[in-house]
Amino acid sequence: MKDFDLDGWDDDDASSDAAASLARTAAQIEEERQKLTEQALAERITAAVAAARPGLDKIPAPTGPAGTGELTEGEKESLDACVAGIELLSTATWVAGKSLDTMATGRLFRKIPHKLEPERCYKTIEEWAEIEHGISRSRCSQLRDGWELGELLTACGYKAPEGQVRELVPFRNKHGLKAAVGVYEMVVQAVGADKVTAKRLRETVKLFPGDLALSDDDDAQVIAQSLAGAIEGAKPPTPQPSNALPDRLKRDVDRRSVMLADRLDRKRIPRSEILTHLLTAFVDDQDSRVFDVVVERMRTG
Known part of the structure; x- marks a missing residue:
């Protein structure tokens, strides 16, 4: 039988090598698993961003109504998408206004070559906005004037x-x-x-x-x-309704009250007594003549 040479074989070294090999394998497995986790997370984030991103592709194409009654589930989804798209208009307006104002304040346009005259750069934000994006000067001013208030109201x-x-x-x-x-x-x-x-x-x-x-x-x-x-x-104080008679009417009432006193053989008749008799006659259910006269006068103005 051939004898094997066991000289130089060290049990401790072999154990150390095996342990190191196992450690490297475990580390590689953990690293690969970590990469897979990060990739999955990145994919989920990308999908979420794509779902939240506004765009024309998120708005359904115009189609006729599904019926005349309640909206179908599909129509409700289309309605929600359209309303959300319309509400983006205000946000986009403030974003554009703030962008224009930031560019104007910092003169960030100063080194942008003019589209129609490349030998020079833009001189004003209004010139850049009009040439590059078709935004009129007045519209540019509106956007710059409104964004700060719009942003604050949105924050509120x-x-x-x-x-x-x-x-x-x-x-x-x-x-x-x-x-x-x-x-x-x-x-x-x-x-x-x-x-x-x-x-x-x-x-x-x-x-x-x-x-x-x-x-x-x-x-x-x-x-x-x-x-x-x-x-x-x-606010001007609300005028209180007045029961006072106009001066001219007072004079006419006094004149007729004298005539009435003569007929009744009395010295004088107070205005309050005349008013009481007039109101009594006005509400008389058995005799509507005074009521009818008042209605006719009010009708003809």
Whole structure:
């Protein structure tokens, strides 16, 4: 029998090598599993972003109604998608306005070559917006003027479309950003958020007195209360109904009362006594002559 040479064989070394090999295998398995987990997470994130991303592909193509009654489940889904798309308009408006304002303030357009005159760069944000994106100068100003108020109203939880914000921009320019938000909140408190309209905001602003003084340091809620008080103070007092007779009618009544006193052989008859008899005759159910005369006079004016 051949003897095997066992010299140099070290049991401790063999155990160490085996342990190291197993450790490397476990680490590789863990690394691969971690990669798979990260990949799955990345795929889920990508899918979620794609689902949330607005776009024309998310809006169903126009089709005729499915019927004349209640909406089908498919129609309800289409309605929700369309309403969400329309509500994006306000957000897109404020995004565009803020972008234009940021570009204008920092003159970030100053090194962009002019599309029609490449030898020079754009001189103003209005020029860049009009040439590059077809945004007129007036529209550019509207977008820049409204974005800050629109952004703040959105942050407060209001879905204020551009038309509503535009009604408050002059007021904001005069009294400050918080004051404009205060006007909006005052109208919300009066009629409810779902009933705020551009017309209502415009009419509300007209009610404020010309000497209105506000502090932009106050909270919008405090400003809203101040504005409500200012409107109340600016309203002319409601005239109280008067029972007094016009002077000319008084003279005629006095003249006829003298004639009446003569017929009844009395010195004088007070006006109150005449009024009592007239009202008694007016309500007489057995004799409607006075009532009929009054009706005819009121009918003919």
